[in-house]
Amino acid sequence: xxxxxxxxxxxxxxxxxxxxxxxxxxxxxxxxxxxxxxxxxxxxxxxxxxxxxxxxxxxxxxxxxxxxxxxxxxxxxxxxxxxxxxxxxxxxxxxxxxxxxxxxxxxxxxxxxxxxxxxxxxxxxxxxxxxxxxxxxxxxxxxxxxxxxxxxxxxxxxxxxxxxxxxxxxxxxxxxxxxxxxxxxxxxxxxxxxxxxxxxxxxxxxxxxxxxxxxxxxxxxxxxxxxxxxxxxxxxxxxxxxxxxxxxxxxxxxxxxxxxxxxxxxxxxxxxxxxxxxxxxxxxxxxxxxxxxxxxxxxxxxxxxxxxxxxxxxxxxxxxxxxxxxxxxxxxxxxxxxxxxxxxxxxxxxxxxxxxxxxxxxxxxxxxxxxxxxxxxxxxxxxx
Ligand SMILES: Cc1cc2nc3c(=O)[nH]c(=O)nc-3n(C[C@H](O)[C@H](O)[C@H](O)COP(=O)(O)OP(=O)(O)OC[C@H]3O[C@@H](n4cnc5c(N)ncnc54)[C@H](O)[C@@H]3O)c2cc1C
Numbered sequence: 055x056x057x058x059x060x061x062x063x064x065x066x067x068x069x070x071x072x073x074x075x076x077x078x079x080x081x082x083x084x085x086x087x088x089x090x091x092x093x094x095x096x097x098x099x100x101x102x103x104x105x106x107x108x109x110x111x112x113x114x115x116x117x118x119x120x121x122x123x124x125x126x127x128x129x130x131x132x133x134x135x136x137x138x139x140x141x142x143x144x145x146x147x148x149x150x151x152x153x154x155x156x157x158x159x160x161x162x163x164x165x166x167x168x169x170x171x172x173x174x175x176x177x178x179x180x181x182x183x184x185x186x187x188x189x190x191x192x193x194x195x196x197x198x199x200x201x202x203x204x205x206x207x208x209x210x211x212x213x214x215x216x217x218x219x220x221x222x223x224x225x226x227x228x229x230x231x232x233x234x235x236x237x238x239x240x241x242x243x244x245x246x247x248x249x250x251x252x253x254x255x256x257x258x259x260x261x262x263x264x265x266x267x268x269x270x271x272x273x274x275x276x277x278x279x280x281x282x283x284x285x286x287x288x289x290x291x292x293x294x295x296x297x298x299x300x301x302x303x304x305x306x307x308x309x310x311x312x313x314x315x316x317x318x319x320x321x322x323x324x325x326x327x328x329x330x331x332x333x334x335x336x337x338x339x340x341x342x343x344x345x346x347x348x349x350x351x352x353x354x355x356x357x358x359x360x361x362x363x364x365x366x367x368x369x370x371x372x373x374x375x376x377x378x379x380x381x382x383x384x385x386x387x388x389x390x391x392x393x394x395x396x397x398x399x400x401x402x403x404x405x406x407x408x409x410x411x412x413x414x415x416x417x418x419x420x421x422x423x424x425x426x427x428x429x430x431x432x433x434x435x436x437x438x
Contacts, residue, residue, distance in 0.1 A: 055092070055105055056091060056092065058111055058114050058115065061091070061092075061093070061096070061115055061118075062114075062115070062118045064088070064091040064093070065088075065093070065115070065118055065119055065122075068084070068087055068088055068091075069122045069126075071087075072084065072087075073122075078122065078123055078125075079123055079125035079126075079242065079243030080201075080243055081125065081128045081129050081159055081198070081201055081243055081244060082159055082201055084126070084128075084129035085129060085156040085157075085158075085159055086156045086157065087156070088129065088156060089154070089155050089156025089157075090156075092105055093115075093129065093130060093131070093156075094129075094131065094132065094153055094154055094155075094156045095131075095132065095153070095154035096112065096115065096130065096131045096132075097109075097112050097130075097131035097132055097136065098131070098132045098135075098136065098139065098150065098153070098154060099139060102139065102147075102150045102151070102154060103150075103151065103154040103155075104132070104154055107131075108340070108344045109278065109281065109282075109339075109340035109343040109344050110337060110340040110341060110344055112130070112131060112282060112285075112340075113281065113282065113285045113336055113337065113340050114285075115130050115131075116130050116282040116283075116285035116286045116289070117285040117286065117288055117289035117292075117333065118289055119286060119289065120285065120286030120287060120288065120289030120290040120293075121289040121290065121292060121293040122293070123243075123290075123387070123390065123391075123394070124240075124241060124286060124287065124290050124390075124391065124394035124395060124397075124398060125241055125242070125243030125244070125394065126286065127282070127283055127286040127287075127398070128159075128198065128243070128244065130282070130286075131282075132150075132153055132154075132160075133159075133160060133279075134160040134161060134162040134198075134206050134275075134279075135149065135150065135153045135158065135159075135160035135204070135206075136275060136278070137206060137221065137262055137271050137274075137275050138150055138153075138160075138206070138223050138262065140262060140263055140271075141223065141261075141262050141263075143259035143260075144259070145223070145259050145260065146223060146259075146262075149203075149204055149223065149225075152203070157203070158203045158204060159198070159201055159202050159203050159204070160198075160202055160203070160204045160205065160206055161196060161197065161198035161199050161201075161202035161204070161205045161206070161226070162196070162198075162205070162206045162208075163193040163196045163199070163205050163206070163207045163208065163248070163249050164176070164193070164196075164208045164272070165193060165194060165195045165196060166178065166191070166192060166193055166194055166248075167192070167194045167248075170195070171403075171404060171407050173208075173219075173272070174217045176191075176208065176209070176210055176219065177191055177210070178190065178191025178192065178193065178207075178208070178209040178210065178251075179191055179209055179210045180209045180210065180211060180212045180220050180222075180256075180265070181212050182212045182213070183255060185257070185258045186255060186256055186257045186258050187212060187220075187222075187255070187256045187258070187261070187265075188253050188254065188255055188256075189207070189209055189222070189230075189251050189253075189254045189256055190251065190252050190253055190254070191209060191251060192234075192248060192249060192250045192251070193207070193248045193249040194234070194236070194247070194248035195236070195246065195247075195248065196246070196247065196248055196249065197238075197241065197244045197245070197246055197401070198244040198245065199226065199233045199245055199247055199248075199249065200233065200235070200244075200245035200247070201243075201244055201245060202226050203225065203226055204223060204224065204225055204226055205223075205224050205226055205231070205249070206221060206222070206223055206262070207221070207222045207223075207224055207249070208220070208221050208268055208272070209222070209268075211265045211266040211268065212265050213265055213266065214265070214266040215266075218266040218268065218269070219266070219268025219269060219272070220261065220265045220266060220267065220268050221261070221262040221263065221267065221268050221271050221272075222256055222260045222261055222262065223260055223262055224256065224260055228254070228256070229254070230251050230252070230253075230254030230255070231249060231250075231251050231254065232249065232250040232251065233247060233248075233249060234247045234248040234249065234250060235247040236248070238397065239393055239396070239397070240390070240393035240394040240395075240396060240397040241394050241397045241398070241401075273348075274348070276402065276403070277343065277348055277351060277352060277355055278343065279402060280355050280356065280358075280359040280402055280403060280408075281336060281339055281340060281343065281351075281355045281358065281359070283359060283363075283398060283401075283402055284332065284336055284355075284358040284359045284362035284363060285333075285336055285362070286398075287362050287363045287366040287367075287395060287398055288329050288332050288333050288336070288362050288365075288366055290366050290370065290391055290394070290395065291325065291329050291365060291366030291367070291368075291369035291370055291391075291395075292326070292329055292369075294366075294369050294370040294373040294374075294388060294391055295322050295325060295326055295329075295369050295373060297373055297386065297388065298321075298322055298369075298372065298373035298376055298377075299322055301373075301376055301377055302318050302319065302322075302376055305376075305377075305378075312376065318376050321368075321369070321372040322372075325365060325368060325369035325372065326369075328361075328365045328369075329362075329365055329366065329369065332358055332361055332362040332365055335354055335357070335358050336354075336358050336362065338354060339351045339354035339355045339358060342354065343355075352411075352415065353411070353412050353415035353416060356403065356408040356409075356411045356412055356415075357408065357409075357412045359402065359403060359405075359408045360405040360408035360409050360412070363395055363398050363399050363405065364399065364405055366391075366395055367392065367395040367396065367399065370388055370391040370392045370395060371392055373388050373391075374386075374388040374389060374391075374392055410422060410425060
């Protein structure tokens with residue numbers, strides 16, 4: 055097993071190679087080639103061939119990967135394949151073996167056209183059919199479906215409360231699964247689109263956990279995933295500030311370096327410190343996560359998902375601005391960083407919603423309920 059520093063060096067070497075081949079943002083290429091130094095299995099249990107690194111260690115790896123490009127948020131560890139560990143079937147075991155070997159890559163499909171933040175409005179439905187299930191529904195705004203070998207698919211459960219959900223692991227070419235394509239502005243290493251499935255038969259061996267376990271699986275998985283996404287965003291912002299510091303030293307305008315305009319130095323100091331604050335809080339959240347104290351970790355993780363991404367975005371925007379026209383070109387990657395972070399501020403829980411969950415955890419659920427309760431607006435005559 056490598057140390058964290060050795061892992062970072064291995065990422066540096068592979069990033070340079072893939073950049074020279076024009077494949078820096080390809081998740082499949084990363085997974086295939088980084089299996090040699092254990093990157094895809096880093097946070098998977100040893101029982102499936104992984105290295106069992108904890109959240110505190112993984113945080114540093116995601117942060118380092120994010121320095122290169124935010125698409126690298128998808129190349130570290132088991133990612134959306136992690137919940138498969140709780141399955142027992144030979145299908146799951148084979149999928150995990152491939153994941154560790156760098157041959158598998160997992161997408162996750164939860165969002166639907168009319169159910170994003172409000173996942174409880176999901177319409178995709180599982181119904182029992184003998185020992186298995188029939189799944190009917192559609193998904194939209196899901197990343198990775200064209201690159202993935204497998205998809206973790208959420209539906210309403212066959213039994214239990216109307217809000218309960220079930221989760222299935224399916225090979226991406228499962229009969230009856232149709233991929234729909236949409237255009238995305240950023241995070242272009244992956245596709246963007248959705249799924250359609252109508253009365254699709256799925257055997258019981260594809261179910262993750264039990265029918266109705268969806269919320270439990272979602273909460274545990276996304277607690278970890280949001281923390282790691284924030285770490286990748288922090289790394290992305292930190293690298294942009296380094297590029298910015300170099301630019302204000304090198305670029306001469308009106309007889310001197312633009313760094314003499316000290317207002318261009320101010321954002322570097324501000325955002326570097328804010329990113330360090332976010333990283334310190336992320337480490338605290340990781341400590342709670344590693345102790346199994348998910349209740350303490352959750353408000354920190356959601357807060358960092360919001361603020362880590364927003365601070366990184368502000369840092370990349372500032373770095374792009376000091377570059378003038380070149381910042382708006384493909385000569386530098388700052389525009390990509392801005393665009394990708396704009397995607398991440400929506401993906402995996404929007405900044406707004408993450409902030410609302412922080413408020414409700416700290417000050418009471420009544421404030422959350424106040425925001426989502428349906429208020430009727432009185433007609434004008436009544437208001438008079
Ligand atoms: C790059 C990218 C990758 C994605 N990848 C995937 C994927 O792989 N799989 C998948 O299933 N989904 C994926 N998504 C979808 C993503 O999870 C949803 O877009 C997100 O949850 C928001 O849902 P929505 O787009 O329907 O927005 P809505 O829920 O319609 O929200 C609209 C606006 O209202 C705000 N808002 C909503 N509720 C509240 C509230 N209570 N308080 C304050 N503000 C609120 C939101 O912040 C947002 O600005 C991805 C999205 C993006 C952009």
